[in-house]
Amino acid sequence: MSRADSRPSRRAFVRATGAVAATGLAAGCETPAARPGRPPSAPPGTGVTPTGRHQAGITLPQPAQSNLLAVVADLDEAAAPGPLLADLGNLVRTLTAGADPRLLGLPPGDLTVTIGVGPRLVRTAGAALPGAADLPGYSREEMARQARGGDLLLQICAGDALLLPVVASALLAQAGDRVRERWRQSGQRGPVTTVGHGVSAPRNLLGFVDGIVGPHTTAERRRHLWLSGPAPVAGGTIAVVRRMEIDLPRFAALSVADQEAALGRRRATAAPLSGGTAASDPDLGAKTPDGRYLVPADSHVRRANPRAVGVGLMLRRSYSIDQPAPGLLFISFQNDLRTFTRTLAHMEGSDALLRYTTTTAGATFLVLPGFDEQLPLGARLFA
Template identity: 55%
Template sequence: MKQDHHLGEHGERPRGLSRRALLGSGGAAALGLALAGAASPRGSATASEPGRTRVDAAGARQAGVARPRIAQPHLALAVYDLSGDPASVLADLGALILDLVEGRDPALVGLEPGDLTVTVGVGPRLVAAAHPGAPGAEPLPSFPREDIDEQHRGGDVVVQVCASDPLLLPLVLVRVAEKTTALQERWRQRGTRGPDERVRRGHSAPRNLLGFVDGIAVPTTKEEFAASVWIPDGPAAGGTILVVRRMEVDVAAFRSLSVGEQEAAIGRRRASGAPLSGGRIGDDVDLQAKSADGRYRIPADAHARRAHPRPAGVPLMLRRSYSMEEPLGLLFISMQAELSTFTRTLERMSEADALLAFARTTASGSFLVLPGFDRDRPLGSSLFGGR
C-alpha cells in the first residue's frame, strides 16, 4: 500500500506553494480522494459552518466519537505496532494532537485545522499488560469470510483522523510518524462518507457506494451513548471499544441485482431508506411484519434483520461506514462499551446475511479508545500512568 510522503524535515510547505499548486502537483492523487470526491458542501464551508468550527481535543472523552455530532466526510485510519514505554509514547501523541487541533503545529503548512479530530486507541496486547481485566484486553476473534494476513490483523495503536478538509489527513499522519518514532505502521486506509440524508431530528446518515443510506440505527442521545457506547467505570472510564473492519465489496455483482433484489438483501428501500416493513427511514424495523401471503416483509437473510440488536440481545453500537476507492469497498468502524456487542452481532450476521455474500474482510482489529486528556492529564495516563 502506498504511503504518504513527507513534506520536509519540519513539515513546512515550500514558500510560495499555494493550495492550488499543491493539488495540481499531485497532492490530490496522493490523498486518494474516494467516491464522494474532493468537492463537498461541508469541505467548502464558510467560517460559520461545521467544517470550519474547531472541535476541542481536550476533555473527559476524546473527540471523534460523539464530537462533532455529524461525522466529518473524510477519514484516514492507521494501525501501528508500538515499541518502548506506552505511557511516554501516548503522552507525546496526545500533546501532538492538541497542537495540531489548535493550529500550533507547522505540519499543517498554514492550513486551518477546522473540524479536525484525531482519536487514539490501544490494542489488546497493551491493555492486557497494564490491566488484564479492563475492557479492550480481549482480542477480536476470527470470523467467516475473512482473508486477513498477519500484518492486517490486530495491532497496538490505532489513530483515526477525520476532517472536512481532505488535505489535513495525510499531513497529520506524516506528523505522527515524525514525532512518535516508536510507532511502526502496519496498515492504513482512507475513506469518505457520501451525502447525508436526514433520518430524524438531530440525526443524519450518508449513502454508501452501494447507494443505500448507512448508519440509520445508531445511538444519538446522551442517554443512548451512556447506555451503549461509553465505558462507565474503571481505568478506561470515558473510553469505548473501537472495531475496524476493511471489507472489499464486489460492487459490480451487487449492482447486477435488480433494485428489488438489492432492497431484499439490505432490508430497506434504496431511494428512501425506509424499512421494507413499512414506515419512514427513521422508524424501527418491524421484524414480525408479514405480507398478505405470510412471508416476512424483511427477509430472513436481510442485513437489517441479521444486524438488528434485538435478536442478538445487545445494545446499539455506533456504526460508521466509509466508502473506499482502493480497494473498492467499505471501511466499517463501530464503537461500543463492550466488545461482545460487536461479536454477537457479527456471529448472527455470519449465519445468514445476504450482504456478506458480496464482501470479504481483508483487515480487522479491536482497540480501546482511551479516555479523554488535556495538557495536565496526558493521553493514556489512567491506564499506563504519567511521566
C-alpha cells in the first residue's frame, strides 16, 4: 500500500504535531501587527465572521489558527453542487455561531471553515473560468490515485484542536451520501516571530523562520490574491493543497552552513545570505569576491523568488504534520494558478530544498467567494 493510501478515520481526533509549524517550502503567515495599507485583523478573543465578500480562513484570523484539518472529497455524479454548497454554507454559519448541537457543547472560538470546489465541478459551470484547470504532475511525487485531485475542499481551522474532527463530522453528515471522502490531513503551527515591517512568521519544521514573502497589504492582496472576475468567482481565490513528507534525518545531518545554503537564509536570524535583516529582500545579484552568488543558485530563496520566476505573490497558510510521516501540508492561495505552477517548474530542476521532500497528495480548488444569509455559498457559480 502506498503511503498516500493511509488516512485516519472520520472519528479520529487530531494528533498533536509538535511545537514547530509549517515548513520551509512554504509556511505562510499573517501578522497581527497593523501597518498602513493592511486589512483589519479579527478582534482578539472573538469569533471570526464566516460571511462577507471573502470566506474566512484565508486572510483572517491573523495570525492563522494553530490547528488545521483539511478534508478532500468527491461529489456523487447524481448530486447537484448548488444545493450541497448552500447546505454547507448554512451549517458553517451555525457552527461558527455555536448554535449547532453537533458541536457537542464545544465553544467555537476562532473556528473557520473554508470551502473550495475542484476543477471538474468548475468546468460544469464554465470551462474558461478560473479554477477549471487541473494541477499538473511533478517530479518527486508518490501519490495513490485517490490522493490526486478532488471535487471538494473543507479547510477547518481553530485554536482548539478538539473542534476539528467534530466540525468535520458535522459537515460530512450534512453532505450525506452526496460526497465521498478521498483523504484528510491534520496539522499544526507554532508561535510566530515578528520579522519587521509588520510581518511575522513561524519557524518551520527545518528550524528556519519562513513565510516572510507574500501579499501582506490590501493592495497586494487585491493584485495577487483575490479574483476580480468573472462575476461568479469575484471575491474568491485559487488554492493549491499538497501534502509533502520531509526527510528530516538527512537534512539534520547537514552542517548549519549547508542548511543555510539550501534555504538561502540564516537559520538563527532569517536574514537572507546576501545580508540585511529578516525583512530585507534578498539581493539575488550579490556575489562574493571570487564571483559566487551570496544567495546560492540552487537555494530555495532564489528558485522560489517571485521576481526570479516572473510571477505574482502567493499567500501561504501551511501546517506541519507528523502523520503519516513528518512533513508539511502546503496550502497556497493566489488568483492565478500559474503563480504556483510556474514557481514549482522553476524550482523542480535545481531547488536544493526539494531534494528532501516527497509529495504524497495534491489538488487545486476554486475557493468560492464569500456568502451571507441572502446569497448562499456558491450561488453565483451554481445557480
